[in-house]
Amino acid sequence: MANRFTVILAAGKGTRMKSHLYKVLHPVCGKAMVDHVLTQVEQLHPAQIITVIATHAQAVQDLLGSRTKYVEQTEQLGTAHAVLQTEKLLSQHSGTTLIMSGDTPLFTAATLEKLFAYHEQQQAQATILTAKTQNPFGYGRIIRDDQGQVKKIVEQKDASAQEQLVQEINTGVYCFDNQKLFHYLHQVNNDNAQGEYYLPDVIELMQKDHDRVSAYLMDDFEESLGVNDRVALAQATKIMQARINRQHMQNGVSLIDPVHTFIDEGVQIGSDTVIESGVVIKSGTQIGHNCYIGAGSRLDAAVLEDNVHVMSSTIEKSVMRHDSNIGPNSHLRPQSDIGPEVHIGNFCEVKNATLGARTKMGHLSYVGDATLGSDINIGCGVVFVNYDGQRKWHTDVGDHAFIGSNANIVGPVKISDHSFVAAGSTVTGDVPQHAMAIARARQTNKDNYWSKLPLSDDPDWQ
Ligand code: UD1
Ligand code: CA
Numbered sequence: 001m002a003n004r005f006t007v008i009l010a011a012g013k014g015t016r017m018k019s020h021l022y023k024v025l026h027p028v029c030g031k032a033m034v035d036h037v038l039t040q041v042e043q044l045h046p047a048q049i050i051t052v053i054a055t056h057a058q059a060v061q062d063l064l065g066s067r068t069k070y071v072e073q074t075e076q077l078g079t080a081h082a083v084l085q086t087e088k089l090l091s092q093h094s095g096t097t098l099i100m101s102g103d104t105p106l107f108t109a110a111t112l113e114k115l116f117a118y119h120e121q122q123q124a125q126a127t128i129l130t131a132k133t134q135n136p137f138g139y140g141r142i143i144r145d146d147q148g149q150v151k152k153i154v155e156q157k158d159a160s161a162q163e164q165l166v167q168e169i170n171t172g173v174y175c176f177d178n179q180k181l182f183h184y185l186h187q188v189n190n191d192n193a194q195g196e197y198y199l200p201d202v203i204e205l206m207q208k209d210h211d212r213v214s215a216y217l218m219d220d221f222e223e224s225l226g227v228n229d230r231v232a233l234a235q236a237t238k239i240m241q242a243r244i245n246r247q248h249m250q251n252g253v254s255l256i257d258p259v260h261t262f263i264d265e266g267v268q269i270g271s272d273t274v275i276e277s278g279v280v281i282k283s284g285t286q287i288g289h290n291c292y293i294g295a296g297s298r299l300d301a302a303v304l305e306d307n308v309h310v311m312s313s314t315i316e317k318s319v320m321r322h323d324s325n326i327g328p329n330s331h332l333r334p335q336s337d338i339g340p341e342v343h344i345g346n347f348c349e350v351k352n353a354t355l356g357a358r359t360k361m362g363h364l365s366y367v368g369d370a371t372l373g374s375d376i377n378i379g380c381g382v383v384f385v386n387y388d389g390q391r392k393w394h395t396d397v398g399d400h401a402f403i404g405s406n407a408n409i410v411g412p413v414k415i416s417d418h419s420f421v422a423a424g425s426t427v428t429g430d431v432p433q434h435a436m437a438i439a440r441a442r443q444t445n446k447d448n449y450w451s452k453l454p455l456s457d458d459p460d461w462q
Helices: 033-042 058-067 079-084 109-122 178-185 201-208 230-250
Strands: 004-010 048-054 069-073 096-101 126-132 141-144 150-154 168-177 213-217 298-300 314-316 343-346 349-355 360-363 366-372 383-385 395-397 408-410
Touching: 004 033, 004 079, 033 048, 033 058, 033 096, 033 109, 048 058, 079 178, 096 109, 096 178, 109 126, 109 168, 109 213, 126 201, 150 201, 150 213, 168 178, 178 201, 201 213
Parallel strands: 004 048, 004 096, 048 069, 126 213, 298 314, 343 360, 349 366, 366 383, 366 395, 383 408
Antiparallel strands: 096 168, 126 168, 141 150, 141 168
16 A cells, blocks of 8 residues: 555564574564564555664575565664664655564454554554553553553563553554654653663653554454564464464364474465374475375475375475375485375385386385386385495386395496396396396205204303
């Protein structure tokens, strides 16, 4: 909208997180907190979105890119000082500026829209989004006069014992008349417990000047949760997770145990898919219809087509085509492409390999750096020996090949269509079509083995 502007405050030090990572970059369900905030703000289509970042906070810019403008705050002197950094970009415009923090990841666009609507309807110069909680510790408190008019906001560290009892808190989200905002920001001082320039102090200044200050009380405190430490980060994650899971269930996905199912933001799951307890699904994963994801599986940027079954397995940056299955206890490492109706059974590992349709690998095998055709049978305990200590080598296996149990396939080799590798072979050369490769010592049987053993009372034997 033409006369709506948004400022996201994201320059704070985040000392309470005790982290090398900028606070606003900490992820909630796989997405940085500030990205959650920006995503909701974008839905309001403001004329400008400006994010205040610390100097050289390149990581924030790398993440958000050109979705927002940036201004730098060289010293973190407080939230009022942070907003003042946007003065050059904003102060000449007339309109409404929404200010929020990059550490409140749970706000929805619907709530922000209601705040705008209320602010406009009240014809206020400032509207604070407030919430009520029985445990307001840490938040700024909304102090009202006898008539219920907002007088000021008092920070936790500056609040008197009486003020600390107030359960209505400042969510850190505000709508301001843009020009009034910058006028008053210059009057804010840092005469308080933290020696900071507090944005909420603008409210008292406006009120004293008889500007119209209103407050919009939202009914869901949870949505306003501010994340200042790891405890709140875990709380925010839990709330976000419940939201994400509810959405999937409404879309026709069965979660057997939603409280213990951990699905990142943006994951796509088709209807009639069933997900058991303890499953972790990370960003970038897409799951088709009618899949079954068994307990304890972990999918990270995995793509599963329809009717795929995964039993207690890990899949990273790999594709499983329709009607394929894996597990229990197998691992697809990055760049693996598992063809339709492929069966990968127990304790197998696949890395950077393609398996063609209907190929089977039931037990205890490793396939790395290989292209396998269709209808291949890999016996038990087969190892693709892809590394010579310096380089990785690629192996090709043709359609309908049969690799016997416990074979070592030493790359680079080409095993052609319809060929057969005898069990226990160590294959170091190409195998032509329809041939059988046998590469192991021939068995010899020694006669009378037991009679040649030393007797148990022989002193040499004991
Ligand atoms: C702030 C509010 C408090 C409110 C709470 C809601 C102030 C003084 N207090 O407290 O009333 O209840 O949010 O969650 O505003 N930031 C900067 N530059 C700075 C300081 C902070 O960009 O110099 C950013 C931070 O990155 C953060 C946001 O501003 O995203 C809020 O700062 P924070 O220190 O988390 O304030 P709170 O103590 O949570
Ligand atoms: Ca905060």
